[in-house]
Every structure is written in C-alpha cells, then in structure tokens.
Amino acid sequence: MLINLLRSHRWLRVSLSGLSVALLLGGVGLVGYPFFTNAWQGRIQARLDDQLVSPELQQAYKEGKVETGDSLTRIRIPAIDVDVVVVEGITPSALRAGAGHYPDTALPCEGGNVAIAGHRTTYGRPFGNLDQLRTGDTIELITPIGACQYKVSKDPFAIAPDNLDVIAKTTDKMLTLTTCHPKGSAAQRLIVQSTFVQDLKAA
Amino acid sequence: MSMFRRTGAIALSALVVSAFLVIPSPASADTVQTRAESFIATASARGLNIGLLNNNITIGASGIEMNSTPKAKATGGGVLLAPGTVSTVETTAASQALAPPKACLLNLPLLNLLNVQLACGEAKVDSTPGAPQAFGQGSVAAVDIGGQQILALLSPVLDALAPLLDQVVGTVTGALTPILGGLLPGLQSTLGLDPNTGLVSSLVDGLKKATQLASIRLGNSTSQGLSETGKVSSIAIAQGGQIDVLPGLALGGAPLLSIVVGSAKATSVFDRSGGTSTPGFDAAILTIKLGLPILGNITEIPVKLGSPVTLLAGTALESTIALGAGTTTKNPDGSVSSVADGVSIWLLKGISGGIKIELAHAESSIGGQSQLVEQQKVVEPVAQLAKTGSDPWIPMAGFALLLAAFTTRRLVVARPSGNRSPSDN
Numbered sequence: 237m238l239i240n241l242l243r244s245h246r247w248l249r250v251s252l253s254g255l256s257v258a259l260l261l262g263g264v265g266l267v268g269y270p271f272f273t274n275a276w277q278g279r280i281q282a283r284l285d286d287q288l289v290s291p292e293l294q295q296a297y298k299e300g301k302v303e304t305g306d307s308l309t310r311i312r313i314p315a316i317d318v319d320v321v322v323v324e325g326i327t328p329s330a331l332r333a334g335a336g337h338y339p340d341t342a343l344p345c346e347g348g349n350v351a352i353a354g355h356r357t358t359y360g361r362p363f364g365n366l367d368q369l370r371t372g373d374t375i376e377l378i379t380p381i382g383a384c385q386y387k388v389s390k391d392p393f394a395i396a397p398d399n400l401d402v403i404a405k406t407t408d409k410m411l412t413l414t415t416c417h418p419k420g421s422a423a424q425r426l427i428v429q430s431t432f433v434q435d436l437k438a439a
Numbered sequence: 440m441s442m443f444r445r446t447g448a449i450a451l452s453a454l455v456v457s458a459f460l461v462i463p464s465p466a467s468a469d470t471v472q473t474r475a476e477s478f479i480a481t482a483s484a485r486g487l488n489i490g491l492l493n494n495n496i497t498i499g500a501s502g503i504e505m506n507s508t509p510k511a512k513a514t515g516g517g518v519l520l521a522p523g524t525v526s527t528v529e530t531t532a533a534s535q536a537l538a539p540p541k542a543c544l545l546n547l548p549l550l551n552l553l554n555v556q557l558a559c560g561e562a563k564v565d566s567t568p569g570a571p572q573a574f575g576q577g578s579v580a581a582v583d584i585g586g587q588q589i590l591a592l593l594s595p596v597l598d599a600l601a602p603l604l605d606q607v608v609g610t611v612t613g614a615l616t617p618i619l620g621g622l623l624p625g626l627q628s629t630l631g632l633d634p635n636t637g638l639v640s641s642l643v644d645g646l647k648k649a650t651q652l653a654s655i656r657l658g659n660s661t662s663q664g665l666s667e668t669g670k671v672s673s674i675a676i677a678q679g680g681q682i683d684v685l686p687g688l689a690l691g692g693a694p695l696l697s698i699v700v701g702s703a704k705a706t707s708v709f710d711r712s713g714g715t716s717t718p719g720f721d722a723a724i725l726t727i728k729l730g731l732p733i734l735g736n737i738t739e740i741p742v743k744l745g746s747p748v749t750l751l752a753g754t755a756l757e758s759t760i761a762l763g764a765g766t767t768t769k770n771p772d773g774s775v776s777s778v779a780d781g782v783s784i785w786l787l788k789g790i791s792g793g794i795k796i797e798l799a800h801a802e803s804s805i806g807g808q809s810q811l812v813e814q815q816k817v818v819e820p821v822a823q824l825a826k827t828g829s830d831p832w833i834p835m836a837g838f839a840l841l842l843a844a845f846t847t848r849r850l851v852v853a854r855p856s857g858n859r860s861p862s863d864n
Contacts, residue, residue, distance in 0.1 A: 252847055252850060252851050260844035263839075263841030269834070
C-alpha cells in the first residue's frame with residue numbers, strides 16, 4: 237500500500253529519494269569520522285614537527301610564550317610505540333593534534349607535575365594503548381631546549397573525569413598522562429603516573 | 440554513468456561534512472612569565488696596531504665591557520706596553536661613578552697657544568642600575584694649536600675689510616654670471632647667499648667662532664657603552680690620523696676642514712623594548728670633511744673600497760686586506776657584532792700569526808633580553824580531565840543512518856505488487 241502511494245504521488249517519491257541521499261551522506265560522514273580525524277591529525281603533526289625545531293618556537297619556549305595549539309614537546313613511549321608532538325593546551329581544537337599539555341601544570345622536564353592528555357580513539361589515538369603500560373616503562377620528553385626521561389611509577393588506573401587530584405601541583409618532578417576510558421567512551425579517565433629519572437641530551 | 444556521478448557527489452559531500460568536524464580553530468595566547476632585563480656590551484678600538492709573528496705593538500687603544508648586573512669596565516691607552524699611558528677602571532657595585540685622572544706620557548700646555556699630549560689613556564665608568572655607562576679613550580699624540588688671541592687681533596681688521604671685499608666679490612660674480620650662465624646664480628640660490636654680501640661676511644663670522652687654529656690627533660680611539668631609555672649601544676671608533684683646521688668654526692663646533700686618514704666605526708645597538716639587536720659599521724681609508732659656513736652644513740667625502748678581500752684562503756699564505764671595509768654578524772641567540780677597518784692588512788696568517796698592520800680598527804658586540812613584566816596568567820580553569828575519547832554513538836549512528844538510507848532507497852525503487860509487468864514472470 238505504501239508502495240502504491242509512492243507510485244501515485246511523484247513528489248513523495250522525489251522527497252523520499254532526497255531523504256535517502258541525505259541519510260547516506262550523514263551515515264558515511266559518521267562512520268568515516270575516525271578515519272578522517274586520523275588523517276587530519278597526521279597533517280597537523282607534520283606541521284608541528286617542523287615547528288618544534290624552529291628557532292622562533294625555541295625563543296617562545298624560553299620566554300614561556302608558547303601559544304595554545306603550538307608545539308610544546310615531543311613524547312616518546314617505546315613500550316607502546318608512541319612518538320608524537322604534544323601541543324600546548326587541552327582545548328578541543330588543540331587536542332586535534334593528538335595530545336596536549338594541561339596549561340596550568342609544570343613545563344616538561346621542569347620541577348612539579350607535568351600533565352599531558354592524549355586521544356584514546358580518533359585523532360591518531362596516540363594514547364590508544366596507554367592501558368598496556370607497566371611500572372618501570374620509560375617515557376621521554378624532548379622539548380625545544382632539552383630532553384628528559386621519566387619512569388612509570390605504577391600501573392595505569394581509572395578515575396572519574398572530575399577527579400583533578402592527579403594533575404595537582406607537586407613538589408616532586410613527575411609526569412601524568414591522562415586519556416579516556418574505557419576505549420571508545422568518555423565515562424572515565426585512565427591515568428599513568430611516572431617519576432623523573434634524568435635529563436637527556438636532546439636528539 | 441549516473442551512478443558514478445552520484446557516488447562521487449556523496450563522497451565529496453561526506454568529506455565536506457567531516458572537514459567541518461575536524462578543522463581546528465585559531466589558537467589563543469594564555470601565558471606570560473616574568474623576566475628581568477639582561478644585556479652585555481663590548482667595544483674595542485685601535486688607532487694603530489702592528490703585529491709581527493704574534494708580537495703586537497698597539498698604540499691608541501681603548502675598550503669597554505658593560506652588562507646589566509651592572510658591571511662597567513673601561514680601558515684607554517696611549518701605548519699598551521707602556522704602563523704610564525694606560526688607564527683602566529672597573530666597577531661592579533651599584534651606583535658608582537669612577538673617573539681616574541688621564542694617564543699621559545707627556546702633557547704639556549704652553550700658555551694658550553699650544554697643547555701637546557703624547558700617549559694618553561682615559562677611562563670612565565658609571566654603574567647606575569639600569570643605566571650603566573663606560574668610556575675609554577686612547578691616543579698616541581694630540582696637538583692643539585690655539586689662536587684665539589691672534590684671531591681676536593684680526594677680527595676688527597676683517598670686520599673693516601669685509602664690506603669692501605664683499606663688494607669686490609659681488610662685482611666678480613656679476614662679471615662671471617654671463618660667462619657661467621645659470622650655474623652661479625643656481626649655486627648662490629642653493630646656498631642661500633646674497634651674491635653681494637654673503638661670502639666674505641660669512642667667513643668672517645665663522646672665524647670669530649673658531650676656538651683654535653688647528654688640532655692634530657694620531658692613533659686616536661674611543662670605545663663607549665651607552666645606556667639610554669630605549670636602547671643600549673656599544674660604539675667603537677678609531678682613526679689613524681686626523682687634522683682639523685679651525686675647529687669650532689662650522690655649525691655644531693665642527694672644523695672648517697677635517698682630514699681623517701683611516702677611520703673605522705663599529706656600532707651594536709640593543710633595543711630594550713623589543714629585545715632585538717642591530718649591528719652597523721662605517722669605515723673609510725680617507726675622509727675629508729668641509730665645514731664651510733657658506734655651505735650651510737658639513738660636506739663629507741669618504742673614500743672606501745668595500746668588502747674585505749681574502750687571498751689564498753685555507754693555505755698558510757692566506758692574507759686578508761680590508762680598505763675602508765667592515766662586516767656585521769647576527770648570531771642565533773640574537774646577539775650581534777660588527778667590525779670595521781680603515782686599513783687592515785694581514786699577510787701570511789698561517790705562519791706564526793703572520794704580519795699584521797691595522798690603521799683604525801674598531802669592533803663592537805651586544806646581546807640581551809628585554810624585560811618581561813609579570814601579567815595575569817589567563818588560563819581557563821579545568822573543570823574535568825580532558826575528554827580524549829570519541830562518543831561511541833557516532834559510528835553506531837552512522838551505521839543506523841546508512842541502514843535507513845538503504846531502506847528508504849528500496850522503498851523508492853520498489854514496484855507495487857499489483858502492477859507487475861509481463862516480463863516479471
């Protein structure tokens with residue numbers, strides 16, 4: 237009956253045809269969203285790679301003038317094959333680079349708690365396998381003016397998103413990584429805490 | 440074909456939709472830290488330096504070092520190997536000004552007619568916080584020939600003769616005008632002179648202002664560090680020899696005629712607000728300055744050849760010749776330096792230092808960071824830990840939309856059950 241109704245009303249048929257195309261567009265866009273974000277993050281990282289070694293950024297870093305969205309440090313986690321440039325800031329636009337530095341926390345390799353957030357899914361998902369880190373794994377930060385090494389001090393653990401204690405200021409030199417948990421959800425946050433080991437010679 | 444078109448359009452549209460989702464928005468500044476101003480400046484100059492196999496004789500030397508701590512050090516020497524001709528002073532204490540007496544091998548004033556100084560060095564420093572100053576000067580010989588009494592005697596005579604001479608000059612220029620065409624009136628107009636009265640009267644007026652008959656300087660060098668409101672400068676100036684005729688006659692106390700053999704000036708300036716530094720130099724083998732009052736301003740005629748020339752580079756016989764030349768350098772850390780040579784000949788560098796002859800050599804350098812005033816740090820308070828996982832409904836919603844699109848399409852293309860064509864059977 238519905239089909240006969242469609243047959244008898246051409247406008248209805250055309251409208252339904254238009255609706256099907258719109259639904260198809262929306263569907264392709266949403267299904268392809270993670271792939272598009274990964275591709276976009278790759279492009280952003282290429283730009284950040286160049287920026288991280290530029291004299292202008294080195295000067296801005298020394299003066300504490302790195303702007304939100306600009307390169308701040310490179311993070312390397314050999315145990316889970318992570319090598320990505322971290323930008324300053326954790327705004328949604330800044331985090332499209334993959335990982336961002338909480339602006340009110342210590343600068344990489346300096347005294348206090350350095351906190352970095354990274355995507356678990358989409359945007360290159362640099363912290364996709366953060367749950368696989370174990371105590372003793374090493375993490376390196378390479379800044380425009382130096383480099384240093386941290387060691388994971390305890391296995392990853394999950395907390396509520398509004399628990400800000402993990403990024404609070406500390407007197408000890410430490411590094412805290414945060415990402416969403418469980419994978420594909422933002423219900424909780426997965427935390428990895430590590431302690432400063434030593435300064436390294438910049439690569 | 441239409442299917443390809445439709446598929447292409449869908450893919451393009453999907454890309455556009457996704458681009459809106461992922462294009463980043465502009466970044467914004469949020470942090471500023473505090474930092475005190477810091478700078479360091481050096482300058483040195485040599486009137487004459489002769490080096491033979493690493494043994495140097497330097498006459499007319501000066502140098503300064505100055506920084507923001509504050510530290511100020513200055514040296515001036517007539518002959519560097521002769522202790523009585525060198526003056527050095529240094530301070531690192533805040534708000535201290537030191538100026539020891541000038542050190543001279545010979546300082547001989549004879550009435551007001553002649554003053555002879557041989558191998559003199561002078562140094563002065565001031566360590567006012569934020570505005571340190573340093574000054575060093577050295578010269579091998581300075582002779583001032585005074586003549587104010589003579590000029591005073593001549594003045595009434597010249598005053599009496601001036602109108603007559605002006606008239607003569609006016610007559611001569613009048614006679615020359617038809618011969619020289621428009622050239623002479625044009626020149627007079629440019630110089631702002633009355634053709635009948637200007638020339639001689641102007642000269643007589645100038646002579647009244649002259650403070651000396653002549654001044655001669657040999658191997659003169661000056662190094663200076665200057666702190667001003669907007670900038671800090673390091674300046675080095677060296678001259679092989681200078682003869683000034685009738686100093687004080689021209690505008691601003693300049694001499695009527697000045698001949699400088701071998702001159703070099705190197706400057707480096709630090710912009711205190713912008714934190715940037717700029718180098719500069721000026722060098723000439725010979726410079727003639729004309730300060731005729733009738734010209735209205737000082738005419739300077741420099742003779743220079745340009746960039747230094749290096750011969751047999753990379754060998755033991757490498758030699759560099761710089762005649763009225765200089766160079767500037769900008770370093771990666773923002774500091775700058777400049778070097779200037781009136782005449783510099785360095786032969787056979789690779790053989791125990793070779794042979795070096797410098798007549799007027801000056802160099803300066805400066806670098807620093809401007810003050811950064813503390814400002815309110817504008818950081819959005821973090822309400823919760825950063826959200827770095829996508830919402831799980833996105834891909835599920837995508838699949839649901841695709842299913843709905845497929846179903847809708849099936850409805851559109853389906854045929855009614857009671858209206859089948861014969862071929863369907």
